[in-house]
Amino acid sequence: xxxxxxxxxxxxxxxxxxxxxQGFHGTSVRDIAQEADVNIAMISYYFGSKDxxxxxxxxxxxxxxxxxxxxxxxxxxxxxxxxxxxxxDRFVNKMLGEQYFQCIMSREQLNxxxxxxxxxxxxxxxxxxxLMRPIVTQAQExxxxxxxxxxxxxxxxxxxxxxxxxxxxxxxxxxSGATDLNDDEYREFLKNRVSTHLKKLFKAIxxxxx
Amino acid sequence: xxxxxxxxxxxxxxxxxxxxxQGFHGTSVRDIAQEADVNIAMISYYFGSKDxxxxxxxxxxxxxxxxxxxxxxxxxxxxxxxxxxxxxDRFVNKMLGEQYFQCIMSREQLNxxxxxxxxxxxxxxxxxxxLMRPIVTQAQExxxxxxxxxxxxxxxxxxxxxxxxxxxxxxxxxxSGATDLNDDEYREFLKNRVSTHLKKLFKAIxxxxx
DNA sequence: GTTTAAATCAAACGTTTGTTTAATTTTGCT
DNA sequence: AGCAAAATTAAACAAACGTTTGATTTAAAC
Numbered sequence: 121x122x123x124x125x126x127x128x129x130x131x132x133x134x135x136x137x138x139x140x141x142q143g144f145h146g147t148s149v150r151d152i153a154q155e156a157d158v159n160i161a162m163i164s165y166y167f168g169s170k171d172x173x174x175x176x177x178x179x180x181x182x183x184x185x186x187x188x189x190x191x192x193x194x195x196x197x198x199x200x201x202x203x204x205x206x207x208x209d210r211f212v213n214k215m216l217g218e219q220y221f222q223c224i225m226s227r228e229q230l231n232x233x234x235x236x237x238x239x240x241x242x243x244x245x246x247x248x249x250x251l252m253r254p255i256v257t258q259a260q261e262x263x264x265x266x267x268x269x270x271x272x273x274x275x276x277x278x279x280x281x282x283x284x285x286x287x288x289x290x291x292x293x294x295x296s297g298a299t300d301l302n303d304d305e306y307r308e309f310l311k312n313r314v315s316t317h318l319k320k321l322f323k324a325i326x327x328x329x330x
Numbered sequence: 331x332x333x334x335x336x337x338x339x340x341x342x343x344x345x346x347x348x349x350x351x352q353g354f355h356g357t358s359v360r361d362i363a364q365e366a367d368v369n370i371a372m373i374s375y376y377f378g379s380k381d382x383x384x385x386x387x388x389x390x391x392x393x394x395x396x397x398x399x400x401x402x403x404x405x406x407x408x409x410x411x412x413x414x415x416x417x418x419d420r421f422v423n424k425m426l427g428e429q430y431f432q433c434i435m436s437r438e439q440l441n442x443x444x445x446x447x448x449x450x451x452x453x454x455x456x457x458x459x460x461l462m463r464p465i466v467t468q469a470q471e472x473x474x475x476x477x478x479x480x481x482x483x484x485x486x487x488x489x490x491x492x493x494x495x496x497x498x499x500x501x502x503x504x505x506s507g508a509t510d511l512n513d514d515e516y517r518e519f520l521k522n523r524v525s526t527h528l529k530k531l532f533k534a535i536x537x538x539x540x
Numbered sequence: 541g542t543t544t545a546a547a548t549c550a551a552a553c554g555t556t557t558g559t560t561t562a563a564t565t566t567t568g569c570t
Numbered sequence: 571a572g573c574a575a576a577a578t579t580a581a582a583c584a585a586a587c588g589t590t591t592g593a594t595t596t597a598a599a600c
Contacts, residue, residue, distance in 0.1 A: 127547095141442035145355035149588060159549055164589055223440050229497045230433050232351035242501055272502055273491070273527035280494030281487045287439045291452055292482055317483040324534040337577095359558060369579055374559055 128166050131156045136177050140223035144174060174224075178237050181221045182244060188214055189247055200259035201327065205319050207252065208278070212315045215282045216307065226283050249275050256326070265326045274325070278318060285314050338376050341366045346387050350433035354384055384434075388447050391431045392454060398424055399457055410469035411537065415529050417462065418488070422525045425492045426517065436493050459485050466536070475536045484535070488528060495524050 124132065134156040138147040149170050153160040167173040192207060215222050229241050252275055259265040285292070289310055293299065298309050334342065344366040348357040359380050363370040377383040402417060425432050439451050462485055469475040495502070499520055503509065508519050 140440070143353055143355055143437070143441070145353055146441075148586075150586085159547095160588090161549070161590080162547085165547080170588065226440060227353070227437055230350070230436060231353070231356075242498075245498070246501070268530075270523065270527045272505055273495075273523065276494045276498055276502070277487060277491045277527070277531065280490030280492070281483070282490070284486045284490030284493060285483075288452075288455070288486055291456070292486070295482055313480065313483065317480045317487070320478075321487065321531060321535055324538060325531050328534060328538050358556075360556090369577095370558090371560080371580090372578070375577080380558060 127156075127158060127162070131158060131163060131166065131173070132177055132180065135173055136220045136224065139174065139177070139227075140220035143227055144224075175237065177221070177224070178240060181218065182240055185214075185244055186247075189251060192251055200255055200262075200264050201323060203255050204252075204322055204326070207255075208318045208322065209315050211278065212282060212311055212318065216286070216311050216314065219286050222283060222286055226286070245275075245279070259326075266328065269325060274322070277321070281318060282314060285310070337366075337368060337372070341368060341373060341376065341383070342387055342390065345383055346430045346434065349384065349387070349437075350430035353437055354434075385447065387431070387434070388450060391428065392450055395424075395454055396457075399461060402461060410465055410472075410474050411533060413465050414462075414532055414536070417465075418528045418532065419525050421458075421488065422492060422521055422528065426496070426521050426524065429496050432493060432496055436496070455485075455489070469536075476538065479535060484532070487531070491528060492524060495520070 131152065135147070135152045138151055138155065141147075142151075149163050150160055152173075153163060163170065163173060167176055188210070192210060198206065225241060228235075228237050231238055249272065253271050256265060256269065256271050256274075260267050260269070289306075292310070292313075293306060296313070298306055301309055341362065345357070345362045348361055348365065351357075352361075359373050360370055362383075363373060373380065373383060377386055398420070402420060408416065435451060438445075438447050441448055459482065463481050466475055466479065466481050466484075470477050470479075499516075502520070502523075503516060506523070508516055511519055
């Protein structure tokens with residue numbers, strides 16, 4: 121992956137936020153140029169087109185996700201439930217740390233017509249499933265986890281819960297007595313809340329205890 | 331809610347599908363008019379504007395959801411876990427039975443700027459939470475359910491899982507040996523799979539057993 | 541200092557957008 | 571049949587869209 125100048129990075133950052141907040145088609149290149157404080161022509165000049173700009177964002181974030189997955193593959197000394205817990209912690213931390221991009225993913229994965237981006241998304245999800253499945257199945261064969269667990273659905277629950285938390289967080293905030301925290305503090309609070317919930321959920325269904 | 335003519339219903343149906351598949355801004359009124367086989371002007375003539383068309387779809391579906399909630403309120407003879415299971419069954423059946431609309435909801439709930447539609451969505455989710463919370467808390471006080479369960483997060487998991495299943499179903503299909511079913515059969519198969527998974531999950535975390 | 545390439549800009553390009561107009565056809569009523 | 575309202579149409583509308591142009595400024599190399 122090439123390096124990007126400050127100006128290019130500023131465009132990427134603004135575009136990511138606006139695509140997340142208003143959708144790809146709901147955001148004009150003029151909006152992006154204005155908020156990033158650059159001339160409209162610079163977007164085509166740097167990235168080729170609006171479509172390629174989105175693709176660039178995806179490649180940028182996806183590369184990081186690939187690294188992330190590979191790092192997860194390397195802790196082999198833990199026992200199954202620890203692995204699962206570590207995996208949940210890292211997933212939640214990662215995804216709630218790049219909420220704008222996760223918003224874009226939520227939107228793009230809904231598009232029905234085939235596109236390189238859509239393919240990338242499901243390929244990545246497949247890799248994450250490939251990360252989790254062997255942990256579960258090996259523990260099942262060792263008699264540590266219960267057998268009748270639908271691993272694909274469990275993964276769907278993991279992604280789905282986190283993706284649902286992102287737009288719901290403002291509602292969740294007012295109902296959880298965390299109104300006196302600033303934004304960064306609340307984000308950490310939320311990460312912990314989601315993580316705790318998912319770990320309980322996984323432990324309960326995999327081992328029937330807390 | 332007024333009645334709609336066949337032509338109006340055909341526009342609503344086509345628009346719902348296209349909005350779900352391509353997003354609101356990704357769908358032009360010309361696309362809708364062409365697929366519904368009506369003149370472009372009829373959309374403004376009937377619904378006022380493209381925005382109001384989306385609003386009409388929402389009001390139409392939301393009214394049904396309200397009815398749905400009120401029906402759920404009426405089974406009072408079951409015990410808590412039965413209530414939860416019935417609730418899950420009905421939710422899954424309802425939401426997977428109107429997938430196009432759920433797609434639109436998934437998209438619209440991501441919009442950051444306030445809108446009447448956004449408000450409607452979260453109001454409805456609040457009502458569904460209000461449906462589930464008393465069941466859980468009453469069962470907790472009666473000592474039937476475990477206490478340290480985050481009900482809001484559990485509801486988020488319920489919605490999130492179903493919303494995640496909708497775009498993921500093509501992937502889930504190939505990995506579950508259900509390739510020989512036709513579309514309607516697979517939909518029923520999927521409903522059952524999701525429902526079963528969620529009921530196990532809820533039972534496990536609420537009662538620590540299957 | 542001159543030259544060459546990259547970066548930046550305002551302006552214009554041709555489409556496509558959602559909406560409206562004004563004329564015409566269809567419908568329902570007496 | 572005759573009339574008024576509703577439905578339908580092709581055409582036109584201005585605005586916004588993504589992209590490109592061509593001129594100008596900045597930067598780097600020699």
